[in-house]
Amino acid sequence: MEIKQFIADFAAQFDDTDPEEFKAETKFREIEEWSSLIALSVIAMTDEEYSVVLKGEDIRNAQTVQDLYLIVNSRIQIDKLNG
């Protein structure tokens, strides 16, 4: 999985924030538009696009977009190992 694609998928959950603003190191909670609805949307997006079900706690413990990317990526790897 490319981090670039993940960032684009993450950015797509926002309506008012310019997608260009999103970088790997972006602290997503500091974005003005961030909300609990967007958190739920991110969980639904990773399930739909990557078949990875994030927990509310995963989002709470992450600071940057990259933190979430790493969690999602690690679970994809585990799924691959488990065949």
Next chain:
Amino acid sequence: MTTLYNPFSLIGKTILITGATSGIGRATAIECSKMGARVIITGRKEKSLDDTFKHLKGHSHLKYIADLNQDEEVVELCMNLPEINGLVHSAGIVKTLPFKFINRTDLNTIFNLNFMVPVLLSQKLIKAKKLKKESSIVFLSSIEGPIIAHIGNSMYSASKGAISSIIKSMALELATKRIRVNSILPGMIETPLIESEAITKEQLEEEMQKYPLKRYGKPEEIAHAVIYLLSDASSWITGTNLVIDGGFTLT
């Protein structure tokens, strides 16, 4: 010894309770047995159903392991059941998804379990004449949908809205048989159902503070309202949606 006057008693009544493996269903089964009812419990998970069964007070209770989402299992259950005086639908599920992610598969699953299953079980029992005259049917709806909304809960809300509507038509039609049909609209109750993985413990805690009574409800507090609706104490109540929410919808 004189018998204590108690219009809420369920002595002499046979009550069928679905979803008795956990939460409100389990508490309802146990509390109904304490009020003197003969209880028939159903659920999908054998071990959890046995656990509920062990906690029932008194004798002659029955249990059926059944997946009520399978038509043939419903037909078999209906055939094997004795006549009943009360029916409590407490099986149900939640799925948290923002509206823009809802889809046919999840809508089907939620509507099947929260709406089709209880409605069609009622219909089959009525048709098979298993519900005696003056029986009471109690659905578990929710304040979520009929009264209020939370983000991510549109599918669940809609299924509960459907329940709170159909009870009115059912109440009207079944009145000819003197069968009463009501639903209970609980606020947040401490059951496994509210522990969604998408929601953090902090969010649950924060939500609790919005309740005037500063806590979530206990399953027994819903079970006691179910007992009221099953008992002769509520014999003039039908087609009603009874809110039990610790004051949440006041604010």
